[in-house]
Amino acid sequence: MSKRIDAVDLNVYYGNFLAVEGVNINIEPRSVTAFIGPSGCGKTTFLRTINRMHEVLPGARAEGRLLLDGENIYDPGVDPVTVRTMVGMVFQRPNPFPTMSIRDNILAGYKLNGTRMSKSTADGIVEKSLRGANLWEEVKDRLDKPGSGLSGGQQQRLCIARSIAVEPDVILMDEPCSALDPISTLAIEDLINELKDNYTVVIVTHNMQQAARVADKTAFFNIAGTGKPGKLIEYDETSVIFNNPSNKQTEDYVSGRFG
Amino acid sequence: MTDTATEPSRETSLKGSRGGAAGDKVFSGLALAAGIIILLVLAFVAVFLVIEALPALWPTVFSEQDSIESADTFWQYVWPLMAGTLIASIIAIIIATPVAIGIALYISHYAPRSIATPVGYVIDLLAAIPSVVFGAWGMSVLAGAMVPIYGWLHDYLGWIPLFGGSASTTGRTLLTSAVVLAVMILPIITSLCREIFLQTPKLHEEAALALGSTRWEMIKMTVFPFARAGIISSIMLGLGRALGETMAVTLVLSGGPFSWSLISSGANQTIPSEIALNFPEAFGMRQSELIAAGLMLFIITLVVNMLARWIVSRHKEFSGAN
């Protein structure tokens, strides 16, 4: 189920602008990896290259190699759609489809692709995914209500359930708790801890405590100045990054002395 | 893809099935084709009108006749029509613009919210009334009401050529048509101006009010400078609509040759009205003449509309209109 991710000399461009430069990173399967760093340092940009979502923006492209279990997703002939079925993504703001019920939101990955399935298979997927996202008990009686009627935290767990419903190998999360209150954040963090039993989880966060709480390993990205490319500064066990970083920039950032 | 989701074979390659990839190509191709069709249609409008108009434009070359039917040359035929069209539309603009700006200001800066919204609806309602209904109204209600005004204008201002000639006793004159046109373009100018007025930066307005200015001073200081380009382009768009409006003139005006007098019946005619009145029975050269007249109208409105768009796009950065 779970796959390892290796980036080799990965550069990301927006048009002619080099946004992220020379990322080399090895992410283990069945682990949680957090990307931290100041705004605009390219952590989200790099995250989006892992499932080729950056290509949705006009002019964005990546150079170098990004290996999923040793297979380069940037090989010519690879369909980004195939990559995205293997690498799911959860976004900053919860974004359930407003025209669909909770049940249809979970099945969106199948329904939108026109896959036919029996009702029992579908029910199985819905229950399994919602249980996987710790949401089943809360919504099992209103599966036919619109997903937009849920609270923010529930909506975000619905989005996580939606992405695990298509059984990906990797789940990317782009600041999944930044729009949520502390209690909902806690629920999501608990969920992330459970998810790593089955998936490779990569999470971008602005909240260093969150990174310390959920991540096995942490990567620190930084940017030298406006207009300069973002770089991966340090990547290590979370405890090392927060307690004993080897790089001065990392130390300044995690200790709050960043300027 | 879902059926294979749980099978181990899936692990093999990223270059598996590209199912549905063709759909992307087909669909984006269709969307592009639709865009191309629109450009083609516009090109065709120009090309086909020219093809059908050529016999009237150069009768010696493109037809068996030496000249057109209604006059010696096409220009002799068309200039009174063009003059009538322009005069009626410009009068309509002169009448409609101040009122439209007034209503737009009323909605955007004077009326309380509970009144502004219904007033907006009322203006939209005015825009929705079909032109033939306006024509019928102009012909049977407005024309009669204008007769005493024409008499008065003739008696007191008759020394101005515009109000010279004999005053109409039916009211079916170019001026009445212009008033109907003014009513018809009023909602267009109003709604465009309202949009622009509402986009005035709130900060500027509050800054002006904080300096102790009255509401009118605030509007003069912030709203008008901000909206100038937008107002001009709304007027141009209204002008474009007035130039092409047919029924209001056809039903109201009892037309004739060109005359400076706006208050006489049996004088003046506009291009759209000339076409509507004569096209159903026209054939051969007469048909070409009318299509050529339509081509002239097309060119005039095209120039007016492009000018309007150009003004908007030039001032887009700070007017926010569009």
Added chain:
Amino acid sequence: MTTTKDTVQQRAPQTGRKKNSLTAGQMPRWTWIAVLAGALVVAAGITALLGGGGFSWVGWLIIAAVLYVLGMYATTSVLENRRRATDGFWRNLVWAAFILALIPLVSVIWAVIANGLPTLIETPQLLWRDMKGVTGADDIATQAEGATLAGGFLHGLVGTLMITLLATIISVPIGLLTSIYLVEYGRGGWFSRAIVFFVDVMTGIPSIVAGLFAFAVVQVVITTFIGDGPRQLQMVKMGLTAAIALSVLMIPVVVRSTEEMLRVVPNELREASYALGVRKWRTIFKVVLPTAMSGIASGVTLAIARVTGETAPILVTAGFIATTNWNPFDGWMTALPVYIYRQLINPTAPAAGDPSMERAWAAALVLIVIVMLLNLIARIIAKAFAPKKTGR
């Protein structure tokens, strides 16, 4: 507001009920009533003098309005100051503009109802009869002997229905696909900018020119492929030609409104769909379009409402006949607005025009009701079926 007043009074009890210094120098509240009364009286005098024998009510009101606006300006500048006077002057003018615009609206609607409703109630047969076999003799009989109104406008309703339907079938797919191209594929490139520009230009095409265009196209096509005999030339005028003309008017409206609606669909939804491994065209069909559907439907309905009232392009492309024609691909067709126009300008019995006028007004009432209903439906669609916003 009352609480503020209370606290002020509590804090400064010594001022008691004395005048607030902030309101000093203001004229009494009733000034405007006095000025209005004065204006009305003086206007009555002027009107009586100018009008000679008769007294014109309209003239009286206009003169009174002018006097009121000027009088308020003078009073305010004497009692207060020039700045406030100017402010009030423009406020009055803005109000005047609004009232001025109401006059034609009320007048038009009143004319249509007052002239159309009695006829329609008296002879509802107008709705399901056409003008087949109706001659001037019938109308003379109606006018002279009070016989029931002959004829009707079923053929106009049928023509409007068929032509509008066909125009919708042509323009909605083209308009929809174009706006999808603009929003989802064009990405602001030169080609999509060109389309936007020319769609704007198309919005400004005079409706009669659109009619001439459709006529010219069909005529060229028919003379090239079928022949140019008089019978073939006769074929040019049909419902389809009118539908092409209306499409030229309708497409830009559909493109603009749909484009706006598609742009409102949050990008997050598209990304959510892509992230699930859904292809772009499926995303557009299953996520973007359903989300924007109510807005699109309302825009299309408004576009239909707009072309339903068009007269000139149909007049030159589909002609007019007295009988009901259901086939838009063969033969002339009468649309309801064209019917009104013909009845007004070319009465069935030139010597007895009243019956034709009555039919025209009744048809105008029906046309206005249809157009207003379409507008109402558009508003209801936009309101009722709008999906709830994402978020909390």
